Amino acid sequence: MARKFTTDDCNRRKVLQGAGALSVAGLTGIAGCLGDDGEGNGNGNGNGGGDDYPSQDLRYIIPFGEGGGTDTYAREMVPLIDERLDVNIAIENISGAASLRGTGEMMYSDPDGYTLAAFNPPSTPVSEMVNPQDFDLEEVTGVCTYASTPFVIVANPEHEIEGYDDLMDRYADGDLEIFSGKERGGVDHVMAILMQNLHGLEWDQYVGYDGTGPAVQATISGEVPACIATDTGAEAAVEGGDVDLVTGLVSDGTEVFPDVETITDLGYENIDFISQLSRGIYAPPETPRERTEVIADVVEEVLQTDHMQEWSEETGNVIRFGDGESAEQAVQDAYEIIPENVDLEAIREEAN
Secondary structure, three states, rough: OOOOHHHHHHHHHHHHHHOOOOOOHHHHOHHHHOOOOOOOOOOOOOOOOOOOOOOEEEEEEEEEOOOHHHHHHHHHHHHHHHHHHHHEEEEEOOOOOOOHHHHHHHHOOOOOOOOEEEEEOOHHHHHHHHHHOOOHHHHHHEEEEEEEEEEEEEOHHHOOOOOHHHHHHHHOOOOOEEEEEEEOOOHHHHHHHHHHHHOOOOOOOEEEEOOOOHHHHHHHHOOOOOOEEEEHHHHHHHOOOEEEHHHHHHHHOOOOOOOOOOOOOOOOOOOOHHHEEEEEEEEOOOOOOOHHHHHHHHHHHOOOHHHHHHHHHOOOOOOOOOOOOHHHHHHHHHHEEEEHHHHHHHHHHHHH
């Protein structure tokens, strides 16, 4: 149970911050401390965090379908966060529009710290650049980052595809025509087009789904022959023999599948600027920092628990904490780097 914090706690926090000596345990909840005037004394946006935050249930929006990487991490982390905050956190899968539907739900919510969303730059920023929205995603409030995740390609076993070169040959020969991943206009679709243009992966039709989970399921069922997936979202299907792992799309490889051959191992041009996700938690613009820091501190504590450390070691799913500024920087980086490397207008035409 999260305890309330006193003025002495707040004063002690200031001293420790100056000395750079805060432990995770000491941080948990202290970020919500208020000054004597009731206003936030952190770098909030003036709404006042309140020393009783959180005092009601929270929403944790996942803008993808169930079974994907973002959902998988949430199902591990959120119950541990929930019990430390002593409130209920409702996980809501709100998929659609290449993650923009759920992200928009968060962006338009009250900036009171009670609505959070998990999305993964450059993924959702790419979707917004291809399909511009009324909200300004660059104004989002970063809570924290908690992991990084690379993409892979998996295929239905009946095709007996042996690596990326073989996959290329199958599409070139016309044995395969459909390629898949998350929704059209989203990051997977952009990667598919980049592989088509840079590597010569000659797919004829791209079919998009509302998350890695549904895309992998479509590959298992034979609805599509192969798809792009996060390593996290593909892990269970690969280990169960339901899909074959074809290749890794990040030059550094993947800790989930440490032995997989990557596209750069084979001499193909790397697409690392788009094929590695920074998993983050975000809040609406102008959410007070003294509130988001309460969440960030608890996430940091949770990531260091035996449960999460053992889960990470057993599955290869990386856990790595970064603060709110890191989360915001990941969004900013996407808006700077992607337009330099991707013809967004061509992607829009392809998506439509």
